[in-house]
Amino acid sequence: xxxxxxxxxxxxxxxxQAKGLPRMMGHRAGVEALKTTLRxxxxxxxxxxxxxxxxxxxxxxxxxxxxxLMTLFEKVLQKELDxxxxxxVVIRFLGDLKALPSRLQDLINEATKxxxxxxxxxxxxxxxxxxxxxxxxxxxxxxxxxxxxxMKADLIDENAFASELLTAGEVDPDxxxxxxxxxxxxxxxxxxxxxxxxxxTDVLWPDFDEAALTRALLDYQSRCRRFGGLKPRGxxxxxxxx
Ligand code: FPP
Numbered sequence: 728x729x730x731x732x733x734x735x736x737x738x739x740x741x742x743x744q745a746k747g748l749p750r751m752m753g754h755r756a757g758v759e760a761l762k763t764t765l766r767x768x769x770x771x772x773x774x775x776x777x778x779x780x781x782x783x784x785x786x787x788x789x790x791x792x793x794x795x796l797m798t799l800f801e802k803v804l805q806k807e808l809d810x811x812x813x814x815x816v817v818i819r820f821l822g823d824l825k826a827l828p829s830r831l832q833d834l835i836n837e838a839t840k841x842x843x844x845x846x847x848x849x850x851x852x853x854x855x856x857x858x859x860x861x862x863x864x865x866x867x868x869x870x871x872x873x874x875x876x877x878m879k880a881d882l883i884d885e886n887a888f889a890s891e892l893l894t895a896g897e898v899d900p901d902x903x904x905x906x907x908x909x910x911x912x913x914x915x916x917x918x919x920x921x922x923x924x925x926x927x928t929d930v931l932w933p934d935f936d937e938a939a940l941t942r943a944l945l946d947y948q949s950r951c952r953r954f955g956g957l958k959p960r961g962x963x964x965x966x967x968x969x
Contacts, residue, residue, distance in 0.1 A: 729901035729947055731775040732768060733923065735915055736761065738907025738931030745931075751795045756933035758803050765850055767940055769814065775849040775897055779915050783823070783857030797828050800854065804834045808841065815847030821893040822856035849897060856893075858917035865891035894919055902947045904940075906932045924950045 736757055743753030761778055768776045781796060811818055820835045827835070835854075868891045872878035878887075889895065899919045905911075908929040912920065926943045928935075951959050 733777040733900035735905040736932040742931040742933040769848040777851040815845040
């Protein structure tokens with residue numbers, strides 16, 4: 728099993744439109760698919776699930792859709808917090824959270840605090856998240872440390888850089904799942920996905936169920952991960968080519 732799965736939950740709007748429903752209904756159904764995925768990942772011993780809920784670019788959607796999504800996040804958090812706590816989920820929101828409505832920020836703070844000492848799956852919800860922004864902020868923090876004299880530029884290495892990212896402390900995703908057939912990374916976890924296996928499915932996110940997740944995991948298990956070397960990590964088997 729992968730230790731960390733990341734998901735780009737694409738296709739909510741198309742799912743709704745194909746059924747003659749407003750796009751918003753697709754987002755509502757998307758929440759159900761996310762709950763199912765979280766529960767299955769937790770049951771199957773996957774240590775972390777990171778989901779792309781709202782990108783820094785999503786603000787350019789029509790105002791009513793943005794408002795609907797913000798209200799949906801609030802409602803879902805309010806409704807699900809008790810069960811997240813009970814199921815030992817550790818929830819974190821990754822992104823520039825200061826730009827979110829203040830009620831949502833309060834709920835995020837409460838949820839983060841209440842679940843921080845849990846010992847189950849790490850559930851990272853990327854909200855107002857952009858990979859390039861995250862990298863720039865990490866560079867800024869390192870530069871500030873150097874300016875203050877707390878760090879020498881010479882000592883900046885991959886570990887020092889990773890520890891300034893929003894995902895600090897989390898292992899990098901082993902598997903990236905993107906639904907609805909698009910083959911893009913869309914500014915998601917640009918640093919962390921360096922060696923992730925990418926799985927794209929035509930299934931639209933609201934239809935992503937146990938069978939779809941099983942297919943993604945079986946596909947992942949069939950991959951030979953060499954991390955740039957010749958041998959799969961953790962085996963001594965020699966391969967003929969890379
Ligand atoms: C992409 O589909 C999906 C989103 C922008 C929103 C995803 C959000 C959720 C499923 C809710 C998560 C909520 C919490 C609180 C964790 P799209 O609208 O881009 O679909 P399209 O490509 O078909 O238009």
